[in-house]
Amino acid sequence: MRRGRGDLKEIGWLANSAFGMVFVWFxxxxxxxxxxxxxxxxxxxxxxxxxxxxxEKMKQEERERTKAQEAPMP
Known part of the structure; x- marks a missing residue:
């Protein structure tokens, strides 16, 4: 069954109307x-x-960094 151009326009209008109603609802x-x-x-x-x-956390990190620098490298 072939649809005429009038049918396609009607489907497009219905789709746009449904989209508009959903948009307004949101x-x-x-x-x-x-x-x-x-x-x-x-x-x-x-x-x-x-x-x-x-x-306190900063002081602890500074202590750990100082210890790491003082440790002899192999």
Missing amino acids: LMVGCAGDAPKPLPQTTPQQTRSDSDRFF
């Missing part, structure tokens, strides 16, 4: 969600603790 659903929650604020104690751990 826009509505995507915008209907809750706003993202703000990140929790870090306390000064947490900041101090994190910086102390970082500083």
Whole structure:
């Protein structure tokens, strides 16, 4: 069965309409969600603790680097 050009235009129009409806639906659903929650604020104690751990790790790495440089090479 051959289709005429009118049939193809109708199929194209239906496909475009379906695509448009799906696109609008995605826009509505995507915008209907809750706003993202703000990140929790870090306390000064947490900041101090994190910086102390970082500083201790740096000191340990420096000690290891110094030991590696002092070790005699074979």
